Structures are given as structure tokens and as C-alpha cells.
Amino acid sequence: MFVSHPLIKPNTIEYRAYQENIARKAAERSTLVVLPTGMGKTIIAMLTIALHLEKGGEKVLFLAPTKPLVEQHAESISSIMTVEPVAAFTGSVRPAKRKELWESAKIVVATPQTVVNDILSWLDISEVSMIVFDEAHRAVGDYDYVFIGKRYGEKRRDGLVLGTTASPSYDQQKVHEVIENLGLEAVEVRTPEDADVVEYVNRIRPQWVRVDLPPEMERIRELLKGARDECIKELKTTGYLRGSRGTKRELIALGGEIQRRINRGDKSAYRAATMRSMAIKLDQALEFAETQPVGTLLSYLQRVVEDANMGKDKSSKLLMKRSDFTGALQLAREHEDMEHPKMGALREILEREMSADRERKIIIFANYRDTGERIVRAINGIKGIKAFRFVGQASKNGDKGMRQKEQKQAIEDFRSGKYNVMVATSVAEEGLDIPSTDLVIFYEPVASEIRTIQRRGRTGRKREGRVIFLITRKTRDEAYYWTARRKESEMLNNLRAWKAISDEIFFEKAMVKKHRKEKGEKTAAKDELVRKMEVAEKKGQLTLEDYLGEPEEKREERGIEIVVDHREGRSAVAKHLYRLGASIRGEQLGVADYLLSDRIAVERKEVGDFLSSIMDGRLFKQAGELSGEYMRPVFIIEGEDLFTKRMLSESAIMGAIASLIGDYRCSVLFTKNAEETAKLLYSMARREQQGGRGVGRRGEKRTMGIHQQQRFIVEGLPGISATMAERLLLHFGTVEKVMSAPEKELMEVEGIGKKRANAIREVLTKGYLKGEK
Numbered sequence: 001m002f003v004s005h006p007l008i009k010p011n012t013i014e015y016r017a018y019q020e021n022i023a024r025k026a027a028e029r030s031t032l033v034v035l036p037t038g039m040g041k042t043i044i045a046m047l048t049i050a051l052h053l054e055k056g057g058e059k060v061l062f063l064a065p066t067k068p069l070v071e072q073h074a075e076s077i078s079s080i081m082t083v084e085p086v087a088a089f090t091g092s093v094r095p096a097k098r099k100e101l102w103e104s105a106k107i108v109v110a111t112p113q114t115v116v117n118d119i120l121s122w123l124d125i126s127e128v129s130m131i132v133f134d135e136a137h138r139a140v141g142d143y144d145y146v147f148i149g150k151r152y153g154e155k156r157r158d159g160l161v162l163g164t165t166a167s168p169s170y171d172q173q174k175v176h177e178v179i180e181n182l183g184l185e186a187v188e189v190r191t192p193e194d195a196d197v198v199e200y201v202n203r204i205r206p207q208w209v210r211v212d213l214p215p216e217m218e219r220i221r222e223l224l225k226g227a228r229d230e231c232i233k234e235l236k237t238t239g240y241l242r243g244s245r246g247t248k249r250e251l252i253a254l255g256g257e258i259q260r261r262i263n264r265g266d267k268s269a270y271r272a273a274t275m276r277s278m279a280i281k282l283d284q285a286l287e288f289a290e291t292q293p294v295g296t297l298l299s300y301l302q303r304v305v306e307d308a309n310m311g312k313d314k315s316s317k318l319l320m321k322r323s324d325f326t327g328a329l330q331l332a333r334e335h336e337d338m339e340h341p342k343m344g345a346l347r348e349i350l351e352r353e354m355s356a357d358r359e360r361k362i363i364i365f366a367n368y369r370d371t372g373e374r375i376v377r378a379i380n381g382i383k384g385i386k387a388f389r390f391v392g393q394a395s396k397n398g399d400k401g402m403r404q405k406e407q408k409q410a411i412e413d414f415r416s417g418k419y420n421v422m423v424a425t426s427v428a429e430e431g432l433d434i435p436s437t438d439l440v441i442f443y444e445p446v447a448s449e450i451r452t453i454q455r456r457g458r459t460g461r462k463r464e465g466r467v468i469f470l471i472t473r474k475t476r477d478e479a480y481y482w483t484a485r486r487k488e489s490e491m492l493n494n495l496r497a498w499k500a501i502s503d504e505i506f507f508e509k510a511m512v513k514k515h516r517k518e519k520g521e522k523t524a525a526k527d528e529l530v531r532k533m534e535v536a537e538k539k540g541q542l543t544l545e546d547y548l549g550e551p552e553e554k555r556e557e558r559g560i561e562i563v564v565d566h567r568e569g570r571s572a573v574a575k576h577l578y579r580l581g582a583s584i585r586g587e588q589l590g591v592a593d594y595l596l597s598d599r600i601a602v603e604r605k606e607v608g609d610f611l612s613s614i615m616d617g618r619l620f621k622q623a624g625e626l627s628g629e630y631m632r633p634v635f636i637i638e639g640e641d642l643f644t645k646r647m648l649s650e651s652a653i654m655g656a657i658a659s660l661i662g663d664y665r666c667s668v669l670f671t672k673n674a675e676e677t678a679k680l681l682y683s684m685a686r687r688e689q690q691g692g693r694g695v696g697r698r699g700e701k702r703t704m705g706i707h708q709q710q711r712f713i714v715e716g717l718p719g720i721s722a723t724m725a726e727r728l729l730l731h732f733g734t735v736e737k738v739m740s741a742p743e744k745e746l747m748e749v750e751g752i753g754k755k756r757a758n759a760i761r762e763v764l765t766k767g768y769l770k771g772e773k
Contacts, residue, residue: 023047032182040164061128116147131161137167218412250286292340293339361421452484576674577678713735
């Protein structure tokens with residue numbers, strides 16, 4: 001039995017009740033779909049797209065994290081759906097060509113990096129009625145999914161979002177972050193044990209093979225552990241690791257606290273920084289000693305020696321002075337060719353597998369490239385084994401990566417049978433179209449539940465699969481395995497809880513949206529301003545009114561006048577301007593924070609607000625209005641941590657700044673703090689006003705073309721911004737028709753309500769009386 005739908009080609013999708021049920025729910029509200037790998041997340045996405053387009057959906061954007069996945073999804077959609085045309089956007093497609101394809105494509109499959117670049121230059125995301133985020137668990141931190149999700153939520157309130165993943169996270173906060181960043185309202189989760197799924201699930205049988213460290217490797221381990229424990233002990237004694245065990249995660253997090261103490265002038269923090277660096281290096285060496293061949297450990301220790309000899313960092317030099325570290329180094333050199341006992345266990349496993357069935361396909365996951373290379377050399381002598389190493393594109397420590405074309409060819413060779421064993425690093429966990437295998441082997445367990453699920457998902461797609469974990473007793477192998485198990489269990493429990501309450505959350509959000517719509521954005525902004533002002537007054541903070549209390553003639557004596565928007569009244573900038581001798585005039589400005597003359601208007605953004613405004617789209621709306629109103633629009637970005645807040649990638653920030661300058665003709669200036677901002681504003685205002693330019697509310701316009709003149713005229717109507725003027729002209733066609741349109745027709749334009757339409761008609765029809773204000 002196959003799915004029957006006008007947008008799905010006949011006999012292409014086998015009917016599964018759970019897929020249709022999820023798709024029907026996802027077509028009604030923005031949903032996060034969590035399914036085990038191989039259960040048809042892409043099929044559900046296509047079914048949801050079909051239902052959405054059937055109901056009048058416009059354009060669909062399907063996002064996937066890598067170029068190979070984009071190409072795979074585009075091919076699948078084209079072969080299964082009747083919708084045309086389908087376009088694939090990746091970095092290899094020229095921007096001009098992408099713009100051309102965008103105009104005609106009904107479904108666009110793209111990498112998020114490409115879409116972000118296009119949004120920052122020409123792409124209007126509001127044209128999209130539905131977005132699919134494949135591997136939605138990536139929508140955290142500064143990954144590009146976050147920017148797109150936030151921007152889409154701002155630009156298209158009625159848009160539909162579908163997120164799909166097999167492994168969101170055990171951390172409830174991260175799951176919540178994904179849901180918030182993508183604007184999701186519901187969760188649909190299925191596990192292999194669920195009644196409507198179980199008949200379609202191929203069983204995956206786990207197996208554990210345990211080994212013991214030989215005495216020589218155990219001695220190396222003891223020396224490194226002793227050195228690390230001494231560093232941890234010193235950090236605890238000096239108060240830097242209170243109550244902590246000194247795990248790698250805790251040591252990494254400690255970096256921020258140490259840096260803050262250094263900034264405060266605490267000289268002891270320099271010693272702590274060195275101890276922390278030593279502890280991290282030793283912990284990494286300890287992991288190699290416990291889980292990897294001695295040769296892999298030695299390669300790492302020799303890099304530390306090289307850093308010490310070259311004087312790269314103090315921690316490496318101090319390690320070379322420790323007898324326990326140099327003792328471990330000497331033992332590693334003596335036993336460089338000693339295999340980890342896992343290697344012997346691995347050979348035995350593969351010999352059994354090949355003797356049973358030489359047609360089997362196997363993936364061996366190893367965390368490190370060096371270990372992967374050693375595994376390939378060790379197993380290629382086994383009868384029937386044709387193994388190859390599969391790594392990422394970047395080159396690391398002299399180890400050249402694989403180009404994307406090489407990766408694609410290697411995967412095809414694996415699929416065709418030229419190779420039957422892939423030895424892969426984490427690059428093969430997700431984002432690549434790797435064929436299903438009979439067996440997945442973890443050379444070492446990983447603590448991440450997401451990575452464990454992704455690795456395990458490489459088997460059991462078309463038939464029963466198997467997973468084997470190689471575990472060294474009494475080492476972090478055991479800890480990592482059980483950590484991942486615990487996290488996966490917590491993840492499923494959290495998702496079931498989200499599913500149980502998603503209807504309630506959806507109802508609550510719907511009520512909030514309704515309230516906001518009724519109240520209106522302008523009223524909400526005003527209420528928020530009043531609330532902030534009341535809080536400021538309770539705290540005894542000054543407001544702009546403190547500077548407006550003096551007589552007008554006194555303000556005029558100050559000479560340089562600056563108009564300040566009331567929202568900027570509580571900022572330290574206003575206080576510094578007053579101290580510099582500026583005459584401050586507070587007004588409710590529709591555009592800009594400061595007016596310095598009839599042609600210069602300034603929008604001030606603290607770093608945090610600047611980054612947020614990129615993500616939610618406010619920045620470009622403000623830039624358009626500012627450049628439309630004033631001849632010399634200026635953005636001031638205040639603060640010194642623009643690239644360290646990590647809310648957005650550096651490329652996205654640079655792209656936004658370039659767009660302000662190139663697309664909106666705005667000057668972009670940078671200041672360290674409020675005082676520096678005030679000095680810059682005062683200098684600019686003084687130069688303008690001493691040259692004979694006064695402060696005006698509406699900017700002096702440049703010589704304009706006919707379209708600019710048309711927009712300029714319409715912008716003169718009450719409550720009409722540059723964006724709104726554009727909508728009116730596009731709707732009615734001419735200025736004359738805008739001016740003659742009745743109230744009812746004006747209200748057909750997005751953003752024009754009854755109150756605003758009434759105000760427009762009143763201005764256009766009321767008789768002009770001489771002397772009346």
C-alpha cells in the first residue's frame with residue numbers, strides 16, 4: 001500500500017500510519033519531530049510539505065547542514081514529489097544564479113550558510129511559507145540555523161516550521177533552546193518501542209567486548225594520572241576548583257574565571273592559568289594512554305615537546321621539567337609499536353565476520369585520525385577485508401584531509417563494494433549519505449548521546465543491525481559508555497514530557513499571540529517603556545527629563561543642540577552629552593536615537609543589541625528606514641566584545657556590517673563605551689551646526705529618482721514608514737491611487753489598521769484653515 005496524494009508520485013512512498021499521523025499534525029503547527037534513524041524523517045518532511053502546499057502554501061525552504069545532504073534531499077524530493085521546480089543552493093552555486101533560481105523555485109533545498117549570506121544581501125525570507133530544518137538539534141549557540149529561525153519568526157509570523165532530528169539532546173535546556181530558536185510549538189517523538197513504530201523497526205543488537213591494559217601501558221597511565229592530579233590539587237588549594245573533581249569540562253570552564261581575575265589584577269591567576277593548561281594537556285594524554293595505541297599517545301606527547309622547545313607556551317615547558325611526565329614520555333618511546341589490546345580484539349571480530357559473510361559492510365568509528373590510520377594498516381591483512389580511512393576535509397597536524405570530491409568517491413566505492421570496511425572519524429556520524437551497514441564498531445565509546453545515536457544509526461536501516469563497543473576496563477571507556485546511556489535515557493524522558501505538554505504550550509502561545517495582536521506592537525512598546533521608566537525611578541536613576549527641566553533659554557546658551565529619543569533618556573550617553581555642554585531636546589523619534597543636524601541621524605547599538613538585531617531582523621528594517629529618512633545615516637556600535645559574545649559567527653557579523661555600508665549606505669562607527677559615544681556625537685553635531693546646519697525632524701533628501709520621490713510623498717502620511725510606503729505603492733500602483741483610496745481599501749494593505757487608515761483619510765480630506773495648528 002502506497003501513499004496517495006496529488007503532490008506525491010504514485011507508488012513512491014510506502015504507507016506508514018505513524019508517518020502520516022505526524023505529518024498531519026506538523027502541517028497544522030510548527031513541530032519538532034524526533035525519530036530513530038532510518039524511520040523516515042525525510043519522508044515525513046515531504047508529506048508535510050505536500051499537505052502544506054495543498055492548503056495554499058507558497059515557497060518551501062528545506063535546510064540541511066552539508067552540501068552532500070542538500071544534493072541528496074533535492075534528488076529525493078524531485079524523484080518523489082510532483083512539485084516543480086526544485087532548486088539546490090550551496091556555496092558552489094553563484095549568488096547571481098541562486099537569485100535567478102529563487103524566483104521560480106517552489107522548493108529550495110539549501111545549506112544554512114548559503115541562506116544566511118543571501119539573507120544579508122538580497123533574500124527576503126518572508127516569501128517562504130514553510131521551512132524544514134534537517135538535523136534540527138544543531139539550532140543552538142551561534143550555528144546559522146539560529147539566525148535563520150529568529151529572522152523567519154520576525155519576518156513571517158504565520159510561517160510553518162518543521163524540525164527533524166534523531167538526537168536532540170539529553171539536556172532539557174538545550175532542547176528548549178532548539179524549540180525557542182526555531183519558533184516550534186509542538187513535539188512529536190517516537191521510540192523503537194512505540195506501538196505504531198515497532199513493526200517497522202529493525203532490531204539493533206548491542207555487544208560489548210572488554211579488554212585490560214597491559215602492565216606497560218598501565219605504568220604510563222599511572223605516571224600521567226599522578227601529574228594531572230597534582231595540578232588539580234593545586235587549583236583546588238588555591239580556590240580555583242572548589243568542590244570540583246577537575247574534569248576536562250570543568251577545566252575548560254575555569255578559563256573564564258581565571259581571565260576575569262587576571263583582568264582585575266590578580267597576579268596569582270597567571271599561575272592558575274598555567275596549572276589549568278598543564279592539567280588539560282595531561283588529561284588529554286591520559287585519555288590517549290587509556291584508550292589508544294601507544295604510538296598515538298607518543299605522537300601527542302611529542303607535539304608537547306615541540307611546543308616546549310619552541311617556547312610556544314609556559315605549560316609545555318613546565319611539563320618537560322616534571323619527572324613523571326618525562327618518565328611517561330620515555331616509556332611511550334620504548335613501547336611505540338605496542339598495540340592497544342583493543343586492536344587484537346578488533347582483528348578477531350573482523351576475522352569472524354569475514355569468515356561468516358564476505359559481503360558484509362562494516363563501519364569502525366575511531367575518535368582520532370592517527371588511530372584510524374593504524375587500524376586500517378592493522379586490518380587490511382585480514383582475508384576478505386578491504387578497508388579505507390574516511391576523514392574530514394580539514395588538514396590537522398600535517399595529516400591532509402579529504403576533499404569533498406574524494407569523500408563522495410570513497411562513499412560510492414563503499415556502496416559499490418570496492419571497499420567493505422570504512423574506518424571513520426566523527427565526520428561520518430551525520431551530514432553524509434553513507435549506505436546502511438551490517439555492523440558498527442565503536443573503537444572507543446563516546447560520552448555524547450547525540451554522537452552515540454548518530455553512529456548507531458548507521459546500521460539497522462534495511463535489516464537487523466549490530467553494534468559492538470570495545471571497552472577498556474577501569475578507564476574512561478566505561479565512564480563514557482554509561483554516560484551516553486544515561487543521557488540518552490534522560491533525553492527520551494524529557495522528550496516524552498515535552499510531547500505531553502506541547503498542546504498546553506501551544507494553547508498558551510496562541511493566547512499570547514492573540515493578546516499581542518489585539519494590543520498592538522506600538523502599545524506594547526509604550527507599556528514596556530513606561531515599565532522601564534518606573535523601575536528606573538524606583539532605583540533613583542536619572543531619566544532624560546532631568547536634563548529637560550532647565551529653562552529653554554538656559555539650554556539655548558549651551559549652543560550645540562542634540563535631539564534625543566526618549567528611549568535613550570536613561571542611557572549614560574545622555575548624561576555625558578549634558579556634561580559636555582550639549583543642549584538636549586527630548587522627543588519621541590520614529591526613526592533614530594539621536595538627531596545631530598537636518599541630515600545626520602544616528603542609531604546607537606550596544607554590542608548585545610546589535611547582535612540580537614541581526615538575528616531578529618530589526619537591524620535591516622531600521623537601516624532601511626534610517627537611510628530613507630536622512631541623507632547621512634549613521635550606526636554606532638558600542639562595546640569591545642563584538643566578536644567574543646559568540647551569539648553569531650564572525651562571518652555573519654561582518655556580512656551584516658558590509659550590508660549596512662553597501663546596501664543601506666549607512667556609516668558604521670565603533671566606540672568603546674557610553675562616554676566615547678557621547679564625545680563622538682558631540683563632535684559630529686558641533687561640526688554640523690557650526691557649519692550652519694540646524695536640527696530637523698525629517699531629513700534633507702538627496703536628489704531623488706521618480707520611485708524615491710513617490711515613496712517620499714507617501715511617507716509624509718501619518719504613521720507611514722519607508723517600508724509601509726513601499727507596500728502601499730506596490731498595492732495601489734501610483735501615488736494618486738494611494739491618496740484617493742477609501743479607508744476600507746487602505747486596510748487591505750498589511751500593517752494598515754482601522755486607526756491608521758482613518759488618520760490617513762483625515763489628513764487627506766480635512767479642510768485646511770489658516771492659522772490652525
